[in-house]
Amino acid sequence: AQSVTQPDIHITVSEGASLELRCNYSYGATPYLFWYVQSPGQGLQLLLKYFSGDTLVQGIKGFEAEFKRSQSSFNLRKPSVHWSDAAEYFCAVVRDDYKLSFGAGTTVTVRA
Amino acid sequence: KAGVTQTPRYLIKTRGQQVTLSCSPISGHRSVSWYQQTPGQGLQFLFEYFSETQRNKGNFPGRFSGRQFSNSRSEMNVSTLELGDSALYLCASSLAQTYSGRDEQFFGPGTRLTVL
Numbered sequence: 664a665q666s667v668t669q670p671d672i673h674i675t676v677s678e679g680a681s682l683e684l685r686c687n688y689s690y691g692a693t694p695y696l697f698w699y700v701q702s703p704g705q706g707l708q709l710l711l712k713y714f715s716g717d718t719l720v721q722g723i724k725g726f727e728a729e730f731k732r733s734q735s736s737f738n739l740r741k742p743s744v745h746w747s748d749a750a751e752y753f754c755a756v757v758r759d760d761y762k763l764s765f766g767a768g769t770t771v772t773v774r775a
Numbered sequence: 776k777a778g779v780t781q782t783p784r785y786l787i788k789t790r791g792q793q794v795t796l797s798c799s800p801i802s803g804h805r806s807v808s809w810y811q812q813t814p815g816q817g818l819q820f821l822f823e824y825f826s827e828t829q830r831n832k833g834n835f836p837g838r839f840s841g842r843q844f845s846n847s848r849s850e851m852n853v854s855t856l857e858l859g860d861s862a863l864y865l866c867a868s869s870l871a872q873t874y875s876g877r878d879e880q881f882f883g884p885g886t887r888l889t890v891l
Contacts, residue, residue, distance in 0.1 A: 695877050706779070706865055706882035714877075753818065757877050761831055763808070765818035 665690040665758040667737075669766035676744050677774050684739040684769050686754030695757035696737045698728055701768075702750045710752075713737060724748070749773040776802060779883035781866050787889045793854040796886045800847050800868030806830075807849040808880060809841060812863040821864075824849055825871070853888075861890045 668687045676682050688694050695714050699707040711722025718730040728739045737754060754766040780799045788794050800807050808831075809821040820833040824843035841851040847868070853860055867880035 697879075699882075704884070706884045707867075708882070709879055712879065755818075761823075761877070762820045762833065763880070764820070767817050 664760075664764075665694065665756055666764050667696075667754045667756045667766040669752075669754055669769050671769045672767070673770045673772070675772045675774060678746055679743050682739075682741045682744045682748070682771065684752050684754075684771070686737045686739065686766060687735050688737060688754075688756050689735070690756060693732075694737075696728075696730065697755045697757075697763075698722065698726070698737075698739045699753045699755060699765075700724075700750045701753065707753065710739070744771075744773055746773045746775070779866055779868050779881055781864075781883040781886050783886060784884065785887045785889075787891060788856050789891050790856055790858060792856050793852065794856060794888060795850055795852045796864055796866075796888070798849045798851075798866030798868075798883060800849070800866075801870075801881055804868035804870050804881070805847055806869040806871050806878070807843055807847065808867045808869075809849070809851050810865040810867065811835075812865060812885070813861070818865075821851065856890045858890050861888060863887050 666689050697712045698710040701707045710726045711720045713720050713730045720728050726741050751768045751770045753768045782797045806825045808823040812818045823831040827843045838854045843849045863885045865885045867882045869878040869880045871878040
């Protein structure tokens with residue numbers, strides 16, 4: 664079944680440094696891909712999505728992601744991290760049975 | 776516009792009891808989905824309702840059930856609670872006017888269920 668894998672469980676980054684979170688998908692056709700963020704005690708907020716077209720997708724809060732079919736990846740990036748970006752990030756794909764399947768998540772810690 | 780609201784936010788139950796969780800979607804949204812989030816299993820899809828009909832269901836036992844009302848509000852019920860049902864239950868709604876399963880979902884803050 665279609666799925667996504669997030670290889671990094673936890674990432675620590677300094678405030679002002681760049682951030683890249685990895686997501687690999689398993690899907691034969693063009694996938695519907697999402698990145699969500701979850702702050703402690705909160706629900707999930709959509710950062711960006713990819714359905715088709717331009718492979719570089721801009722999202723909210725200064726995030727962007729690039730879809731690379733050759734690498735089956737949809738990595739999330741931010742050029743300069745703020746302390747408020749500390750949260751858990753989830754990559755997700757819509758499967759053929761229309762169920763949204765999430766990766767295990769990557770926790771981001773931002774140090775001053 | 777108000778976001779997705781879930782009640783209650785926190786709940787403590789004992790094994791064998793049953794529980795009902797409520798979700799009010801964003802006004803105008805007709806699709807409501809439920810997810811279970813645990814440290815061990817992560818985020819797992821429970822079911823999706825669209826226009827009062829269950830359109831999709833995850834791999835959960837029959838103890839987990841749900842329904843959607845004509846105003847799009849949704850409830851999920853878990854009967855005969857087990858310790859492993861302790862989780863954060865998230866509800867999400869989407870604006871889809873026709874069922875597609877691929878529309879942006881807006882999540883509520885969740886209900887934290889603890890089973891003792």
